[in-house]
Amino acid sequence: MPIAKISPSLLSGDFGILAAECKRMVSHGADWLHMDVMDGHFVPNITIGAPVISCLSKHLDAFLDCHMMVSNPEKWVDDFAKAGASLYCFHIEATNDASALIDKIHAAGMKAGVAVKPKTPISTVMELGHKMDMCLVMTVEPGFGGQRFMAECMPKVKELRAKFPELDIEVDGGIALENIDKAAEAGANVIVAGTSIFKAEDITGTIETFRKKVNEEQALLAKK
Ligand SMILES: O=C(CO)[C@@H](O)[C@H](O)COP(=O)(O)O
Numbered sequence: 001m002p003i004a005k006i007s008p009s010l011l012s013g014d015f016g017i018l019a020a021e022c023k024r025m026v027s028h029g030a031d032w033l034h035m036d037v038m039d040g041h042f043v044p045n046i047t048i049g050a051p052v053i054s055c056l057s058k059h060l061d062a063f064l065d066c067h068m069m070v071s072n073p074e075k076w077v078d079d080f081a082k083a084g085a086s087l088y089c090f091h092i093e094a095t096n097d098a099s100a101l102i103d104k105i106h107a108a109g110m111k112a113g114v115a116v117k118p119k120t121p122i123s124t125v126m127e128l129g130h131k132m133d134m135c136l137v138m139t140v141e142p143g144f145g146g147q148r149f150m151a152e153c154m155p156k157v158k159e160l161r162a163k164f165p166e167l168d169i170e171v172d173g174g175i176a177l178e179n180i181d182k183a184a185e186a187g188a189n190v191i192v193a194g195t196s197i198f199k200a201e202d203i204t205g206t207i208e209t210f211r212k213k214v215n216e217e218q219a220l221l222a223k224k
Contacts, residue, residue, distance in 0.1 A: 001222040002168055002189040004214035006207045007032035007065045009172070009194030011047065011145045018052070019059040028203040029211075032065040032086075034172070034192045036145075039070040042094055043143035050079035057084025065192075067115065067172065069142045070094065074101055081108035089113025089136050089170075092124050102131050113170070117142060122156040129164045134190065139183070140173025145194040149174030154186040161187025161221065180210050184217040 008030050013021035022033050035053060040046040053064060066085045070076065073090035080088055088110045095101050098114060105112040114125050115136035125135055137157050140147035150173070160169055170190035171183045177196065191210045200206040 001218050002166060003218065004211040005031040005168070005190045006210050007034040007170070007190060007192045008197045008207075009034040009036060009145060009192050011036040012194030012198035015048075019056055022056060022060050022062060025197070025203075026060075026062055028197075029207045030062075032063040032190070033060075034194075035064055035066045035085075037066055037068050037070060037076075038143065042071045042091065043069045045143045050076060050083040050085075053080060053085055054083035063087070065089070065113075065170075065190075067113075067136065067142075067192075068094075074104065077101075077104050077108050077110075081105075081110050085110055087111040087113050087134065089115050089134065091115045091117065091142075093117055093120055098125075098128055099131065102128065113168075115142075116156070118150050118153050122159050126160075126163065129160070129167060132167075134168040134170055135160055135164075136170040136172055136190075136192075137188070138173055139171050139175065142173075147174050149176065149179045149182075151179065151182050154182055157183070157186035157188050165221070175210075177206065177209060180213050184213040187217070187221060189214050189218055 008025040038045045038047040063086045065087045068090045088105045102112040111133040113134035114132045139150045139153045171188040172192035175193040
């Protein structure tokens with residue numbers, strides 16, 4: 001049964017003190033740290049690249065969950081592996097050979113994730129289910145934090161969970177206390193949240209609520 005992993009999105013943190021923000025999230029109970037890598041081409045925004053991951057990883061002992069919102073994701077695998085990335089999650093829409101790319105990521109020593117945008121059918125990743133370490137089902141159009149959670153993406157999570165009971169399934173975009181039930185009930189176990197964690201009055205409590213809901217639902221799913 002896959003357990004809950006809560007991965008705060010650093011996109012909502014203060015980039016001027018990024019290492020301190022990462023440590024703050026770990027101190028509040030974060031399991032992973034979600035790093036949003038945007039190239040201004042695959043998505044209409046630019047954030048960070050391997051040099052920043054490299055500097056951060058020298059100051060941290062944390063699992064770096066790198067969401068590669070980039071065109072040509074093949075190009076950055078070795079740089080991110082050297083920089084200390086733990087998981088390299090590329091978009092299925094950005095590659096012609098996802099299977100070869102997963103092999104390349106594994107050979108470089110990282111876990112491999114495959115992300116799907118809201119309008120991309122889940123059928124595009126089904127045949128990779130036994131090969132990828134994680135599937136990221138986006139619940140907003142990638143590019144910016146602070147958008148509305150798209151509940152209409154939950155049938156994709158359900159379909160994936162039904163077929164792959166042990167797979168890490170991550171959801172990302174607009175996740176908050178008001179909608180964690182929907183994501184957890186659908187079968188997601190890796191929860192990315194930026195705004196709802198960074199703006200919470202009680203960050204530890206918010207992370208714990210996400211974790212509890214996911215683990216309860218995973219226990220129910222395991223009994224079915
Ligand atoms: O990948 C993305 C946006 O492209 C996300 O990681 C968001 O940054 C999550 O932020 P919130 O929607 O939780 O504010």
